[in-house]
Amino acid sequence: MAYSEKVMDHFSNPRNVGEIVDADGVGEVGNPKCGDIMKMYIKVDGDVITDVKFKTFGCGAAIATSSMATELVKGKTIQEALQLTNKAVMEALDGLPPVKVHCSVLAEQAIKSAISDYYTRKGIDPTPIVGPIEDCEACHLH
Amino acid sequence: MTRIVYADNAATTSTAPSVVKAMLPYFTELYGNPSSLYTVGQEAREGVDHARQQVADAIGALSSEIFFTSGGSEADNWAIKGIAHALAAKGKKHLITSAFEHHAVLHSMEALQKEGFEVTLLPVYENGLVKPQDVADAIRPDTALVSIMYANNEIGTIQPIPEIGAICREKGVLFHTDAVQAIGMVDIDVKAQNIDLLSLSGHKFHGPKGIGALYCRRGLRFPNLIDGGAQELNRRAGTENVPGIVGLGAAIQEATADIPGRTARIQAMRDRLIDGVLQIPRSRLNGDRQHRLAGNANFCFEGIEGESLLLMLDAKGIAASSGSACTSGSLDPSHVLLAIGLPHEIAHGSLRISLSDVNTEEDVDAILEALPPIVERLRAMSPLWERIVQNQS
Amino acid sequence: MTRIVYADNAATTSTAPSVVKAMLPYFTELYGNPSSLYTVGQEAREGVDHARQQVADAIGALSSEIFFTSGGSEADNWAIKGIAHALAAKGKKHLITSAFEHHAVLHSMEALQKEGFEVTLLPVYENGLVKPQDVADAIRPDTALVSIMYANNEIGTIQPIPEIGAICREKGVLFHTDAVQAIGMVDIDVKAQNIDLLSLSGHKFHGPKGIGALYCRRGLRFPNLIDGGAQELNRRAGTENVPGIVGLGAAIQEATADIPGRTARIQAMRDRLIDGVLQIPRSRLNGDRQHRLAGNANFCFEGIEGESLLLMLDAKGIAASSGSACTSGSLDPSHVLLAIGLPHEIAHGSLRISLSDVNTEEDVDAILEALPPIVERLRAMSPLWERIVQNQS
Ligand SMILES: Cc1ncc(COP(=O)(O)O)c(C=O)c1O
Ligand SMILES: Cc1ncc(COP(=O)(O)O)c(C=O)c1O
Ligand code: FES
Ligand code: FES
Numbered sequence: 001m002a003y004s005e006k007v008m009d010h011f012s013n014p015r016n017v018g019e020i021v022d023a024d025g026v027g028e029v030g031n032p033k034c035g036d037i038m039k040m041y042i043k044v045d046g047d048v049i050t051d052v053k054f055k056t057f058g059c060g061a062a063i064a065t066s067s068m069a070t071e072l073v074k075g076k077t078i079q080e081a082l083q084l085t086n087k088a089v090m091e092a093l094d095g096l097p098p099v100k101v102h103c104s105v106l107a108e109q110a111i112k113s114a115i116s117d118y119y120t121r122k123g124i125d126p127t128p129i130v131g132p133i134e135d136c137e138a139c140h141l142h
Numbered sequence: 143m144t145r146i147v148y149a150d151n152a153a154t155t156s157t158a159p160s161v162v163k164a165m166l167p168y169f170t171e172l173y174g175n176p177s178s179l180y181t182v183g184q185e186a187r188e189g190v191d192h193a194r195q196q197v198a199d200a201i202g203a204l205s206s207e208i209f210f211t212s213g214g215s216e217a218d219n220w221a222i223k224g225i226a227h228a229l230a231a232k233g234k235k236h237l238i239t240s241a242f243e244h245h246a247v248l249h250s251m252e253a254l255q256k257e258g259f260e261v262t263l264l265p266v267y268e269n270g271l272v273k274p275q276d277v278a279d280a281i282r283p284d285t286a287l288v289s290i291m292y293a294n295n296e297i298g299t300i301q302p303i304p305e306i307g308a309i310c311r312e313k314g315v316l317f318h319t320d321a322v323q324a325i326g327m328v329d330i331d332v333k334a335q336n337i338d339l340l341s342l343s344g345h346k347f348h349g350p351k352g353i354g355a356l357y358c359r360r361g362l363r364f365p366n367l368i369d370g371g372a373q374e375l376n377r378r379a380g381t382e383n384v385p386g387i388v389g390l391g392a393a394i395q396e397a398t399a400d401i402p403g404r405t406a407r408i409q410a411m412r413d414r415l416i417d418g419v420l421q422i423p424r425s426r427l428n429g430d431r432q433h434r435l436a437g438n439a440n441f442c443f444e445g446i447e448g449e450s451l452l453l454m455l456d457a458k459g460i461a462a463s464s465g466s467a468c469t470s471g472s473l474d475p476s477h478v479l480l481a482i483g484l485p486h487e488i489a490h491g492s493l494r495i496s497l498s499d500v501n502t503e504e505d506v507d508a509i510l511e512a513l514p515p516i517v518e519r520l521r522a523m524s525p526l527w528e529r530i531v532q533n534q535s
Numbered sequence: 536m537t538r539i540v541y542a543d544n545a546a547t548t549s550t551a552p553s554v555v556k557a558m559l560p561y562f563t564e565l566y567g568n569p570s571s572l573y574t575v576g577q578e579a580r581e582g583v584d585h586a587r588q589q590v591a592d593a594i595g596a597l598s599s600e601i602f603f604t605s606g607g608s609e610a611d612n613w614a615i616k617g618i619a620h621a622l623a624a625k626g627k628k629h630l631i632t633s634a635f636e637h638h639a640v641l642h643s644m645e646a647l648q649k650e651g652f653e654v655t656l657l658p659v660y661e662n663g664l665v666k667p668q669d670v671a672d673a674i675r676p677d678t679a680l681v682s683i684m685y686a687n688n689e690i691g692t693i694q695p696i697p698e699i700g701a702i703c704r705e706k707g708v709l710f711h712t713d714a715v716q717a718i719g720m721v722d723i724d725v726k727a728q729n730i731d732l733l734s735l736s737g738h739k740f741h742g743p744k745g746i747g748a749l750y751c752r753r754g755l756r757f758p759n760l761i762d763g764g765a766q767e768l769n770r771r772a773g774t775e776n777v778p779g780i781v782g783l784g785a786a787i788q789e790a791t792a793d794i795p796g797r798t799a800r801i802q803a804m805r806d807r808l809i810d811g812v813l814q815i816p817r818s819r820l821n822g823d824r825q826h827r828l829a830g831n832a833n834f835c836f837e838g839i840e841g842e843s844l845l846l847m848l849d850a851k852g853i854a855a856s857s858g859s860a861c862t863s864g865s866l867d868p869s870h871v872l873l874a875i876g877l878p879h880e881i882a883h884g885s886l887r888i889s890l891s892d893v894n895t896e897e898d899v900d901a902i903l904e905a906l907p908p909i910v911e912r913l914r915a916m917s918p919l920w921e922r923i924v925q926n927q928s
Contacts, residue, residue, distance in 0.1 A: 002577060012457060017523045028525065032526050033485075034486070036447070037524075037525050055524060055525040056523060056524070056525070057445065057446065057447055057524040057527070058447050062447075062450075146574075146575065148567075150571060150573070150576075153774075154566065156562070157562035162559070166555070169549070169555045169743065173547065174543075174547065175543070175547040178546055179849065179856075180845060180848070180849035180854040181854070182854055183543075212604075212776070213774060213776075214773070216605070218763065219761050219762055219772075244764075246763030247763075249763050249772070253759075253762050350778065351776045352745055352773075352777075352778075368612050369612055369642035369643050369646050370637065370642050371638050371639065379608040379638065380609060381546075381607075381738055383743075383744045383745020452572050453572060456573035461571070461573040463572075
């Protein structure tokens with residue numbers, strides 16, 4: 001498997017684990033059948049994400065990508081957070097083994113899903129802003 | 143430095159120092175080709191012959207019935223594909239196996255399916271045991287081979303091999319067993335147990351990696367998997383891996399010298415481990431507790447995923463596994479745990495701890511100390527666990 | 536005690552002490568299963584990855600194109616049977632090889648013939664060389680594979696592989712070469728020489744027995760020989776023989792580090808040997824003298840039989856061979872010598888002396904001293920020799 005040191009660091013000491021009780025948006029992606037669920041909580045002030053927390057059921061890469069994704073969006077505007085790609089998450093972690101790429105996709109989608117929920121709660125249709133949140137490609141295999 | 147607790151002996155074992163010692167002369171002194179006439183070749187030949195006798199003695203076979211292979215996978219492939227191809231000529235194109243065999247068996251079967259063979263996969267039920275009656279019921283006039291493993295590599299369940307052997311003999315169907323996990327743990331007698339073909343692999347009982355054997359009952363003929371030179375009575379080509387063969391012989395002799403004594407010690411540690419681990423809420427032991435390899439313990443912990451668990455155990459110096467080593471690159475949950483009826487989300491959270499005679503009570507202590515807080519920590523960050531707890535309350 | 540002169544390095548070589556040293560930690564310390572996540576498994580994985588790179592570098596391949604096998608025979612079987620089966624689906628059921636390939640190739644071809652494949656055996660002429668034009672002429676629209684060995688194991692002739700590779704590439708036919716004897720003796724570059732598949736075996740260049748590799752050009756897909764776990768990118772199942780793989784890597788690196796320097800030294804000894812031996816009346820060197828492995832000398836002595844010669848040499852502490860080791864159990868004369876046109880009675884009297892970098896000038900002296908009287912003695916008791924001498928006078 002050979003995870004990078006960064007991955008192991010974020011796995012062993014995940015940043016921003018937990019939940020935000022009075023979150024402004026909560027998103028959950030994945031599916032227990034395939035062994036991964038990510039749940040993201042965001043707190044928004046104006047259009048800035050002031051706090052973010054996650055909970056993840058999944059492999060080492062799932063936990064590390066969740067942790068890294070929260071780091072990358074914390075303090076950013078919603079627009080900036082929406083630009084976050086799974087590639088950026090992977091790069092920030094110094095790469096992932098090929099079979100684990102989908103875990104980073106999950107992290108990108110978890111952030112988007114939380115932002116979607118934030119808009120929905122405000123009575124705004126998130127679809128034109130956030131775009132569709134597609135199923136994990138690997139999921140179709142099951 | 144953290145002390146390393148190696149608790150993945152079902153994946154592979156350390157080579158015993160006595161085995162390495164037996165092998166060493168064959169690298170640099172007795173390095174001749176055993177097929178050669180001259181002295182240095184004949185010395186190598188003697189090493190090979192002696193090891194063949196050691197393997198034969200360990201399972202109640204004749205030395206002429208033992209053929210060395212590169213490991214358990216090759217032995218499985220050779221036996222299954224070989225018998226299938228030999229009997230297809232007589233119109234027998236039906237094979238019987240179980241749903242939770244090792245991939246070396248299952249994928250050989252799949253390759254044969256593509257060639258037009260028909261394969262019946264027997265169920266293994268919640269306890270992880272094949273029912274002999276199911277075997278009897280599945281046998282048809284065109285059945286070429288029954289292949290049922292002696293003991294499962296993930297959940298450690300020991301199959302009713304003597305009963306299955308008797309049924310196959312009575313019905314005149316050939317019987318292969320993958321005994322890779324069973325050697326040194328269970329009394330095996332191929333004659334008394336009516337076994338026609340048996341696979342074994344050195345590195346599972348403190349022998350070297352890359353060497354194994356197929357026992358093949360006298361008189362059974364089927365095509366080679368590896369054609370070429372006249373080695374192994376013309377049935378398995380390739381210059382003999384002399385140090386490996388000598389190591390396999392030494393290791394199997396040690397592992398089978400006193401099976402009751404060996405397993406009693408391992409099982410006592412294993413039982414304390416099981417009792418301790420099952421204190422963790424919402425944990426379960428997978429596979430029958432009685433018909434079980436002495437060293438095997440396989441658990442599921444609801445709400446957490448296996449790989450994270452392993453990585454955290456590794457950080458504490460504990461080497462264990464989830465599923466089997468050869469599938470750890472894949473995203474799919476263990477086919478073995480699915481075969482005993484576990485739902486996907488639970489099958490993802492399994493932990494296999496496998497002990498051998500090199501483990502100690504201190505190893506068990508270390509695992510029992512490290513495991514509960516890790517499970518707790520992973521559950522604390524698991525949204526699935528959150529859901530399970532909410533549903534419960 | 537007589538000093539042992541080991542002069543059968545084409546049959547097998549002693550494992551270099553440096554190679555054994557590289558292997559040793561992987562038995563008792565870094566014994567983990569390379570497919571495992573935890574540290575002791577990942578350390579083993581690093582050893583395997585490093586060795587894969589060493590093998591790749593030695594032949595100009597990418598590390599992802601190297602698949603470890605249990606030796607040269609398995610690699611030959613896998614390449615030939617695999618490609619044949621893959622291309623049969625496209626209607627390509629014709630194979631081309633030469634008459635004097637190793638049995639691992641020839642018997643694989645025969646097994647395919649029984650399945651309905653057609654095989655063309657190219658001639659090798661008196662000099663023991665395949666003509667590239669013959670290859671070009673034999674290729675048909677339904678040709679699946681050309682398999683020509685890099686260097687012959689008995690008479691040491693080096694084939695025009697780059698020319699054959701170019702022809703195959705131009706005609707769009709896959710090209711496999713058995714390079715088991717050539718590694719460390721000839722500059723091999725699979726890309727420049729248009730080689731699609733190449734077999735090699737560790738024990739021919741002071742690596743361990745029971746480990747080899749198949750180079751397989753990127754993108755080439757064909758069925759596995761050994762199905763099972765996900766090892767070797769899902770293409771060759773079985774727990775990796777980690778010590779063997781590490782030893783293979785170390786050995787191939789040493790053998791190929793300075794091929795010109797290594798072969799010059801060996802060849803100087805070999806040439807003195809040939810010149811000396813050919814002083815014996817009615818002796819001949821088999822195979823082309825120029826296009827020849829640096830360590831190989833293969834002679835025929837009229838009127839005497841190979842086995843007696845070997846036993847008498849052995850009594851003098853000299854280990855050499857007649858034919859190849861893996862056929863020494865058989866009574867048939869070497870198919871290689873028959874292929875270069877020797878009559879049966881002469882083909883029975885061959886002697887192969889094969890030197891390596893562990894040999895010394897003293898070894899050559901010893902052989903040159905021992906051989907002539909032995910030949911004389913055997914001839915003195917040979918009725919065949921009597922007849923030869925009578926016909927001559
Ligand atoms: C040319 C050639 N091919 C194949 C082989 C087979 O290699 P192995 O015995 O390692 O399987 C040998 C030697 O035995 C050989 O010399
Ligand atoms: C039950 C069983 N069969 C077959 C094998 C394959 O053996 P090897 O990896 O030595 O080829 C293994 C272990 O890997 C096993 O546990
Ligand atoms: S999240 Fe499932 S494998 Fe990584
Ligand atoms: S979320 Fe199921 S495999 Fe990715």
